[in-house]
Amino acid sequence: MSQVQDLQVKIEQYLSFESCNIHTWCSGCGDLGILNAIIRALVLENIAPHECLLCFDVGCNGNASDKITANTIHGLHGRVISLAAGCAIGNDSLPIIATGGDGATFSEGINHLVHGVRNNYNMVFVCHNNSNYGLTTGQASATTRKGQVMNGTPGEVVSDPLNPAEIVLSLNPSFVARGFSGDVEHLADLIRKGLNHKGFAFIEVLQVCPTYNKATPQNWYWPRLKKVEEIENYDNTNIWQARKIASDLDNQIAIGLLYHNPNKEEFLSIQQNRQNRKTPLVDEVSVFDISKLIQEFK
Numbered sequence: 046m047s048q049v050q051d052l053q054v055k056i057e058q059y060l061s062f063e064s065c066n067i068h069t070w071c072s073g074c075g076d077l078g079i080l081n082a083i084i085r086a087l088v089l090e091n092i093a094p095h096e097c098l099l100c101f102d103v104g105c106n107g108n109a110s111d112k113i114t115a116n117t118i119h120g121l122h123g124r125v126i127s128l129a130a131g132c133a134i135g136n137d138s139l140p141i142i143a144t145g146g147d148g149a150t151f152s153e154g155i156n157h158l159v160h161g162v163r164n165n166y167n168m169v170f171v172c173h174n175n176s177n178y179g180l181t182t183g184q185a186s187a188t189t190r191k192g193q194v195m196n197g198t199p200g201e202v203v204s205d206p207l208n209p210a211e212i213v214l215s216l217n218p219s220f221v222a223r224g225f226s227g228d229v230e231h232l233a234d235l236i237r238k239g240l241n242h243k244g245f246a247f248i249e250v251l252q253v254c255p256t257y258n259k260a261t262p263q264n265w266y267w268p269r270l271k272k273v274e275e276i277e278n279y280d281n282t283n284i285w286q287a288r289k290i291a292s293d294l295d296n297q298i299a300i301g302l303l304y305h306n307p308n309k310e311e312f313l314s315i316q317q318n319r320q321n322r323k324t325p326l327v328d329e330v331s332v333f334d335i336s337k338l339i340q341e342f343k
């Protein structure tokens with residue numbers, strides 16, 4: 046196939062993910078770049094819309110759920126990881142991408158994040174970190190920088206922010222990456238790496254929010270971003286190097302695949318009752334008559 050033909054196929058594949066619904070995001074929102082990167086990654090991995098599952102949390106990020114054509118589920122706020130984990134356990138050959146905001150991931154659903162990483166469920170989790178609760182109009186989240194004036198915090202935020210990648214790195218993860226919503230090509234590459242990883246691939250996306258997060262626009266991020274692949278001798282299998290480099294969110298902000306441990310076993314692969322099974326759980330669902338059991342308790 047010539048390069049032009051190849052490009053034509055890719056464009057057609059890209060368009061097959063398009064939906065006829067109109068985007069509701071603000072002009073310049075990082076969600077546009079992230080959705081673009083997700084589709085790009087799927088196309089470059091030759092995954093068709095009917096061959097993958099996309100799970101969405103509630104939030105501006107979750108409003109992508111009907112702006113893409115694929116198998117999609119729009120779950121409850123803060124619960125997308127448990128939802129996607131159930132799907133991953135049910136069908137282990139399905140590529141799954143789940144997305145959630147920093148509000149959902151580091152407040153309402155932080156428990157699910159911790160156990161998602163610990164159990165190493167097989168999914169790519171994309172955390173849209175716009176450092177605020179976007180959909181509910183710009184309240185401070187756990188990742189809002191200290192000193193920022195937000196809706197609901199008219200004085201200023203007085204608590205220290207959480208550092209998402211640093212937290213996940215403290216949980217013995219198998220894959221931690223950080224991307225930027227303005228660098229779609231680089232982010233798509235990280236998502237592709239996540240799709241090829243067996244286990245929980247955590248990708249934090251530093252996301253601009255032109256409406257509610259005025260402190261860190263595009264031009265604030267660009268001069269501060271440093272790709273780890275350009276750092277000489279950076280070893281992304283060394284957790285201590287990763288933890289050190291992830292800590293700076295002010296001056297030199299590391300993006301790229303920060304840490305990777307392919308030896309950590311994925312959840313299903315270590316379940317005794319799933320050894321040597323030929324079918325996914327979803328194909329083993331049976332109908333049981335429980336009326337006799339119920340009679341026992343009458």
Ligand SMILES: Cc1ncc(C[n+]2csc(CCOP(=O)(O)OP(=O)(O)O)c2C)c(N)n1
Binds near residue numbers: 150
């Ligand atoms: C359990 C629960 N708590 C709160 C809400 C209200 N709510 C809906 S969207 C949202 C903000 C989402 O913020 P974030 O997760 O950071 O995503 P973003 O909108 O910034 O993409 C909130 C608080 C809800 N729907 N359910």
